[in-house]
Each structure stands twice: as structure tokens, then as C-alpha cells.
Amino acid sequence: MTDRPSLRARGQLRPLDRSILLAEAPAAAERVLGLVLTSSIGDATVSVRIVETEAYRQDDPASHSSRGRTPTTEPMFGPPGFSYVYFTYGMHHCMNVSCEPDGIGAAVLLRAGVVVEGVEAAQVRRPGSPQRDLARGPARLAAALAIERSWSGRDLLDPAGALRLADDGWRPGADTIVAGPRTGVRHGSRTPWRFWLDGVAEVSPHRRHAKAQR
DNA sequence: CTACCGATATTCT
DNA sequence: GAATATCGGTAGA
Numbered sequence: 001m002t003d004r005p006s007l008r009a010r011g012q013l014r015p016l017d018r019s020i021l022l023a024e025a026p027a028a029a030e031r032v033l034g035l036v037l038t039s040s041i042g043d044a045t046v047s048v049r050i051v052e053t054e055a056y057r058q059d060d061p062a063s064h065s066s067r068g069r070t071p072t073t074e075p076m077f078g079p080p081g082f083s084y085v086y087f088t089y090g091m092h093h094c095m096n097v098s099c100e101p102d103g104i105g106a107a108v109l110l111r112a113g114v115v116v117e118g119v120e121a122a123q124v125r126r127p128g129s130p131q132r133d134l135a136r137g138p139a140r141l142a143a144a145l146a147i148e149r150s151w152s153g154r155d156l157l158d159p160a161g162a163l164r165l166a167d168d169g170w171r172p173g174a175d176t177i178v179a180g181p182r183t184g185v186r187h188g189s190r191t192p193w194r195f196w197l198d199g200v201a202e203v204s205p206h207r208r209h210a211k212a213q214r
Numbered sequence: 215c216t217a218c219c220g221a222t223a224t225t226c227t
Numbered sequence: 228g229a230a231t232a233t234c235g236g237t238a239g240a
Contacts, residue, residue: 054232062232067226090222092233109232139233184232205215207233 007049007114007200010036011169016157021080021099025055025106028080028099029195030179032108032165034172036116037095039145040162044121046145048113048135049170052196052203054182056096058105061187065105075153076105083163085142085152092139095147097156097165111138111183111194114202137204172197184209 013036020031030053038047056063056076064086065076075084075098084096084107096107113135115122122134122144135141142148147163156165182194183204189212196203 056232064232086232087223088231089233090224094232137233182232186231
């Protein structure tokens with residue numbers, strides 16, 4: 001069980017080394033756990049500590065990049081450390097961080113976070129939500145941080161950007177990271193490319209795709 | 215807790 | 228037309 005105080009404590013934010021995202025998507029997805037994503041979109045600043053991720057690669061039928069480079073999936077094919085935001089089910093946005101070298105279509109989906117700054121602003125964006133659920137799930141996380149598709153393709157490692165990913169000095173212990181099958185995917189549902197921090201209440205409940213196969 | 219369902223836009227067949 | 232990297236509601240165990 002990861003102790004709760006460590007999830008909320010904040011040290012000095014340091015810029016990330018882009019090379020940590022140069023890794024293959026599953027390794028990059030593990031490395032993103034524990035990092036802090038900050039949004040200064042609109043008139044509020046909201047930060048979350050990432051506690052759940054999923055890896056998507058080019059040779060993977062569940063990945064948006066598997067059917068080639070398109071204008072929407074372009075950020076997945078660019079250099080590591082850029083945002084890829086997609087719109088799905090007619091109403092939800094989801095946020096990814098590109099990984100792997102320039103030219104390869106891969107990214108880490110940010111599935112859940114603990115709000116460590118700007119709880120009040122997040123509550124305004126997600127009225128009626130219990131605090132635990134403010135960023136529990138990829139579309140909820142995007143909503144809490146006011147991320148929409150216009151924020152796709154941004155460099156998250158630019159310390160002056162409105163959307164930025166950083167390390168505040170806290171890192172999860174290797175023995176607190178758990179892996180399992182990805183949530184809601186129809187193809188490739190047996191690949192254990194979902195990663196989360198053990199025992200953290202803000203991790204989203206696992207949902208199988210209704211017609212999951214392979 | 216699990217299971218189902220409807221809402222809804224973009225992309226693919 | 229059909230499918231979808233989801234969510235929030237309701238119903239039931």
C-alpha cells in the first residue's frame with residue numbers, strides 16, 4: 001500500500017529529461033507514474049499526480065497509430081514528450097504523452113491522477129464529483145484539467161507551457177507498481193500494458209470491453 | 215461491488 | 228452503417 005501523504009507532498013518541480021520518454025511505450029508508461037501534470041488552462045491552475053497509465057504502440061491493433069499517420073494522430077508519431085489529445089464517444093477528451101523516437105507512433109494514455117493542486121477549480125469543472133473521482137479515469141482527468149483537442153501537439157516538457165509534465169522529487173517504489181490488461185479495448189485486451197500504483201483509491205476501476213477478444 | 219444502457223462525434227468499412 | 232482507449236445513472240447481488 002502506497003502511503004497517502006507521499007502522493008500529496010510536493011517538492012520542487014524539475015524539468016523532465018526527454019530521454020526518459022524515448023523508451024518503448026510500456027517502459028515509458030511505468031516511468032510516467034508518479035509524475036505531476038500541471039494545467040494552467042483558463043484562469044486556474046490544477047495539478048495531478050499520475051497514478052494510472054496505459055501504453056499504446058504502432059504495431060498494436062488497439063492503438064490509434066496502428067492504421068498509419070493521420071492529422072489527428074500526428075503527435076503520436078512525433079518526438080517524445082508531446083501531448084496527443086483525442087475526442088471519443090462524442091463527448092470525452094483523453095490525454096496522452098508521446099513516447100518512443102520521432103517517426104514511431106506510440107504514446108502513454110494518462111488514465112488517472114490524484115489532484116495535488118487546485119482542488120477547488122477541479123471541483124468547478126466536475127460539479128458533484130467526490131474528491132476521489134475528480135481525475136479517476138482518462139476523460140475525468142482531461143475534464144479536471146480543462147484539456148480539449150486544441151491542446152494536442154504541445155510540448156509538455158516546456159516549463160513555460162500551459163500544460164506541462166514534471167518531476168517533483170517523489171517517485172513510486174518499484175514494488176508498488178502493478179501491471180494488468182488495458183481497460184475497454186476490444187483488440188489486444190490480453191496485453192498487460194496498463195500500469196497503476198497499488199492500493200491507491202484514485203486508480204480507475206477496470207472495465208473490460210463488452211466484446212473483448214485476443 | 216458487477217452489469218447494462220444511453221448519449222454522442224469522429225473515423226473507418 | 229458500425230465501432231469506439233468513456234462516463235454517469237440505475238438495477239441487482
